[in-house]
Amino acid sequence: MRFGILGETRAWRDDGTEVPLGGPARRALLALLLIRPGQVVPSDRLAGDIDPDGLLSAHALQSQVSRLRAALGAAAAIERTGAGYRIVAADDDVDARRFERLAGQGREALRDGEAERAVALLREALDLWRGPALAELTESGTARAAAMRLEELRLAALEDRIEGELRLGGHRAAVAELRELVGCHPLRERPAGLLMRALSAEGGQAEALVVFEETRRRLAEELGADPSAELVALHHELLSADPSPSPAAPPAPLTSFVGRDEEVDEVVGLLRVARLVTLLGPGGVGKTRLSAEVAAAEAGEVCFVELAALGDGAGLPRAVLGALGLRERGLQVGDGPRTPVDRLIAALSDRVLLLVLDNCEHVVEDAAALAARLLATCPRLRVLTTSREPLGVIGEHLHQVRPLGGDAAVRLFTDRARAVRRGFAADPRRVRRICAALDDLPLAIELAAARLRTLDLGELEGRLNDRLGVAARGSRPADSRHRTLRSVVAWSWDLLSEPEQRAARRFTVFAASATAESARRVCGTDAETLDSLVDKSLLEVSRGRYRMLETIRAYGAERLDEAGESDSARHAHARHVLELVRTADPHLRRSGQLEWLPIVAAEHENLLSAVRWAVDAPDVATALELLASAAAYLWIRGVSAAAAPYAIRLLGALGDTPPDGLGEEYATCVLLAASDRETWRRHRPAAEKALAAAWPGDRAGRCPAVLLLWMMRNAGGGNAARAAFTFLSAQHDCPEPWARAVARYVSGFGALGDRDVAQAERDFGAAAEEFRVLGDRWGTALALDMLAGLAGGRGDHARAIALTDEALTLTGLLGAREDAADLLINRGDYLVAADDVEAARADYAKAADLARRAGSTTCLGAALRGLGDIALGEGDLDEAERLYAEAVERIAPHWIRSLGHRVRTLAGLGRVAEARGDHATARARYREAAEAAAVGGIPVPDTLRLLGLSGALSVALTEAVSRR
Structure with a gap:
């Protein structure tokens, strides 16, 4: 007989039939005996556990035992022994005991590395559970303890099983189960x-x-x-x-690839001997799809950059940075006034990579200039472009992408026709005539085949012939093929209903792609209409977003202008984007940060397109509101420079007087335009007044992010910094909690300026806690970094390391790779001070690798400085000198965040010279370090503490300061 207590207590005969056990008292009695089969359970315990109220007498218990014996029959014996009872049953006849045996064997197999066997055993064990163990005995103390023990074993077995599945590669399937498990426990x-x-x-x-x-x-x-x-x-x-960002992958194929396998091999082979290859051909011929297949066939690293959404060539370098997964700037660090092209060169200088630039024709001059610059400075880089015209760069190899061959065109048509009409079959000669009439252009073929959902083949052929004016064509020049494609697009368009045409032409205002909700709202349509456009190949769905091929988009944009709807559609698009970023803004400063960052990032091109239109319209209010609402996103994601050209243009049109009611938005615009020194100089005073009026300290303004950004912009010192500090410090009692956290953070710098380190630590600590409570990883990381620096400064290296670890976690969550490199360098410095040189070496080396891949030359220089310090400490003067010399070439000389690293690097070169007995060179290097510190406003005592030096450096510092 078999027994079960992992769920409702039950018993089965050997033939599988269930034994009727009777009422709850009898089931409870059996369960208590089965907890430890073969062991005696005292009568008083049985009575107390079956009836906690103490009403079950010894006689009543004996009666229940007799009835249970009768129910079980001869298959199972319940014996009276001394003062209690026991059931005679083998361990494996009780599901709980069998579960324990199987779970233990599974755990041993897992420990021995036999993951497959472990998973099988553990699944068998867990399958024995039918519900909560000892379900009838929830009030029983004995049963509660036994049930808790069994539940703990079940959880352990479940964890063992999942670990085994992870070892077997079942990561994706395990995530949902583990999320539920973590939620429950x-x-x-x-x-x-x-x-x-x-x-x-x-x-x-x-x-x-x-x-x-x-x-x-x-x-x-x-x-x-x-x-x-x-x-x-x-x-x-x-x-x-390795937290290095992954470059953008080629677009996921939506359909099968037909007829160009040999061409893929040919282009792959060409890229082995040529560093710049351009796939040339008219629209709709299949250049993008061919480039994606070539990229997929590449064995090495590939970055695919889609350029169709760019409004002009000025944004091309930033588009490539974004596709590489690189930020234009860090959360709190940077390389000074470096251009995106400089950043790209630094990131790609030693990288083996195939860069694919798709749809270059509308930015061909800028694409040519960028490709030429990158190829000249990045020797291991190769570039594949698609365009309707050559780039005209020296060394460019052209590959003409031609229409499909006859048989391939027929296969493509048949494949796409079967997607819309099940079991489609037709005379290949008729299909061939249709394809020939379409000049064998893949896009034209796909548009025509999609119409077979509602037309039969004869109707399709007749309508195409009427539209094109010819039944068959031979090979013809590209301009004629373009006219053919345009005619097919126009024919497909004309067959749309009026609601479909309106939705399609309004969709052209999206820069690249759109969510279903965005498309419905901006196009003023419904899901059924959008799906119909997908069915007819006017739209595609990729990665959950709608998109439109550029050939169709260009035609639709013309129809939008003809309908006189361009301004209204673009206004609707801009207001929808504004609503999105307004909704996202508070979440980006709170616990929803990680959820909302990718949502807004997916709309990045739509955001820039909306801003561009609002500036050009001009719709000043919408433009300012867009920039202000997006400020937190632009800064946290490190792409604020992308908005700078529009902010500069807008301020040029506005003058230096903020529009009524938009003072904060105006100040945000000034911040975004600050890279232009003249614009910053002209507009800063008015922006500062507008901010002070909007945030008087006792009430909250509309744009909290601008507060912290204003302080960070003015961190270099001078009147602007003092004004920013005074203004922000007044927010301690502001009702907006994020603003209060910012005020705490800013107050820490004030305390540091007063040399009150204890107060600074209290302020930064309070800021970190307030940011943490809000769920803002960005603000928390900023405050933790300052706390780590203070801890390291007073010699508490363990705390400095722990705080930096937490800051690294947070910057990793935000994708701030450059900041991760900066923090690794800081941690390396703390580790050196704690005499853990090997761990510090690993941190510096990892930071150097991250900085190279992120294109951050200053971070790279700082990491090399750290490695130079270690080499010097180990007595390797040649290696130390090499590392210091390379570092000093890379560290920006006038960037406030890099100042300390530059001073330490120059002093390191002085130490090397001094160790060699070259006192003249040592003195010169120390003087350079002292002058760099003096220019940056670092007090002499702080510089001496920073470098741990005296003597020659002290004299040099004194001289440098006296000359100033």
Whole structure:
């Protein structure tokens, strides 16, 4: 007989029939005996557990035992022994005992590395559970303890099974189950660790770090405990993994690839001998699809850049930076006034990569200039472009993309026809005539085939012949093929209903793609109409977003102008984007930060397009509101420079008087335009007054992000910095919590200026906590970095390292790779001070690699400085000198955030010279370090403390300061 207590208590005969056990008292009695089969359970315990009220007498208990014996029959014996009873049953006849055996064997197999066997055993064990263990005995103390033990074993077995599945590669399937498990058991660390591993294996390192952060916080808040050593080690492992951003992949194919396999091989072969290849051909011939297939066939790293959405060539370098996954600037650091092209060169100078620039024809001159510059400065780079005309760059190899061959065209038509008409079959000769009439252009063929949903083949052929005026054509020049394609697009358009035409022409205002909701609202349509446009190949759906091929977009834009709807459609688009960024803005400063950043990032090109239209319209209010509402996104994501040209143009048209009621928005615009010195000089005073009026300290304004951005912009010193500090410090009592956190952060700098380190630490600590409560990783990381610096300055290296670890986690979540490099350098400095040289070497080396890939020359220089310090400490003067010399060439000399690294690098060269006995050179280097410190306003005592030097450097510092 078999027994079950993992769920409702039940018994089955060997033939599988169930034994009727009777009422709840009898089931409870059997369950209590089965907890430990073969062991005696005292009568008084049985009575007390069956009836906690104490009403079950010894006689009543004996009666229940007799009835249970009768129900079980001879198959199972219940014996009276001494003062109690026991059931005679083999362990494997009880599901709970069998579960324990299988779970233990599974755990041993997992420990021995036999993941497949472990998973099979653990699944068999877990399948025995039918519900909560000992379900009838919830009031029983004995049963409650046994049930808790079994539930703990079940959870452990479940975790073991999932770990085994992860070892077998089942990461994706495990994520949902682990999320549910973590949600049900938020204080249990092992599921959190398994979820972190599963997410990381699927490329979700940032999500994995979020899980750690949330688990750490829950443990601290609810238990007052830190994460276990195992979870902390996993966290460090994730932080140590390569966080380099992944370049943009080619667009996912929506349909099969027909007829160009040999051409793919030909272009791949050409790229082995040529560094610049252009796929040349008219619209609709298949250049983009061919380039995507070539990219997919590449064995090495590829970055695919779609240029169709660019309004002009000025944004081309930023588009490439974005596709490479690189920020234009860090959250708090940067390389000074470097251009996006400089950043690209730094990022690609040593990188083996195929860069694909798709749809170059409307920015061909800028594409040619950028390709020539990158190829000249990045020797391991190759470039593949698609265009309707050559770039005209020396060394360019042209590959003419021609229409499909006859048989391939027939296959394409048949393939697409079967997608809309099940079982489509036709005489290949008739299909061939249709394809020939379409000049064998892939896009024309796809548009025609899509019409077979509502037309039969004869109707399709007749209508095409009428439209094109010819039944068959031979090979013809590209301009004629363009006219053919335009005619087919126009024919497809004319067959649309009026609601479909209106939706299609209004969709052309989207810069690249749109969500379903955005498309419905801006186009004034419904889901059914959009789906109909997809069915007719006028729209595509890729990665959950609607998009339109450029040939169709160009035709639709003409129809939009003809209908007189261009301004109204673009106004609707701009207002919709404004509504989106307004909705996102508060979330970007709170716990929804990680959820909303990718949502807004997906609309980046639409945002810039909306701003461009509003500036050109001009619709001043919409333009200012767009820039202000998007400010937090632009800064956190490191793409604020993309909006600068529009901000500069807008201010040029506005003058230096803020529009009524838009003072904060005006100030934000001034900040975004600050890269232009004349614009900044002219507009800063008015912007400062507008901000002071909007944020008097006792009430909140509309644009909190501008407060912190204003301080960071003015961090270089002078009147603007003092005004920013005074203004921001007044926000301590502001009702807006994020503004109060900013005020705490800014007050820390005031305390530092007064040399009150203790107060500065209190202010930065309060800011970090307030940012953390709000869920703002950006602000928290800024405050933690300052706290780490203060801890390191007073010699508490362990705390400095711990704080930097947390800041690294947060910047990793935000994708701030340059900031990660900066923080790794800081941690390396703390580790050196703590005498952990090997760990510091690893941090400096990793920071250098990150900085190279991110194109941050100053961060790279700072990392090399750290490695130079280690080489000098180990007595390798030649290596130290090489590293210092390379570092000093890379560190920006006039950038405030790089000043300390530059001073330390120059002093390092002085130390090398002094160690060699070259006192004249040492003195000259020390003087350079002292002058750099003096120019940056670093006091002499602080510089001496920074460098740990005296003597020659002290004299040099004194001389430098006296000369100033």
